[in-house]
Amino acid sequence: MLHRDVSRIAARTREFLPNEYVVDADVSSGMTGPEVTVAVRPPVGHAVSAGFTPDLEEAVAAEEVITAAERDEVARGLAASAALQVKQAISNNVRPTGK
Numbered sequence: 001m002l003h004r005d006v007s008r009i010a011a012r013t014r015e016f017l018p019n020e021y022v023v024d025a026d027v028s029s030g031m032t033g034p035e036v037t038v039a040v041r042p043p044v045g046h047a048v049s050a051g052f053t054p055d056l057e058e059a060v061a062a063e064e065v066i067t068a069a070e071r072d073e074v075a076r077g078l079a080a081s082a083a084l085q086v087k088q089a090i091s092n093n094v095r096p097t098g099k
Contacts, residue, residue, distance in 0.1 A: 002054060002066075009074050009075050012071055012075035013040060013078045020042075021040055026039075035053050048081040050074050
C-alpha cells in the first residue's frame with residue numbers, strides 16, 4: 001500500500017509539471033520504519049524533495065497509508081517548489097520586458 005501511495009504522489013506531481021521536470025519516488029527502510037522520499041529535478045536549478053516517515057499503525061485498518069489530501073498537498077508543494085527553483089535560476093539572466 002505504501003509503494004502505491006508514494007507512486008500516486010509522484011504521478012500527481014508529474015501532472016502539475018511539464019515533461020522537462022523529472023519526478024522520482026522511493027521507499028526505504030530507516031531506523032524507525034519506512035521512509036518515503038519524493039523528489040523533483042527541474043530543468044535548471046536545484047532539485048527539491050519531500051521526505052517523511054508514515055505512521056503504519058494508523059494505516060493498518062485503512063485502505064491507504066497516505067490519504068488523498070496528504071498526497072495532493074505533497075504533490076502541489078513539490079511542484080511549486082520545483083517551479084520556484086527554475087524561476088530563481090533564470091531570474092538573473094532574464095531582462096524585464098517593461099517597467
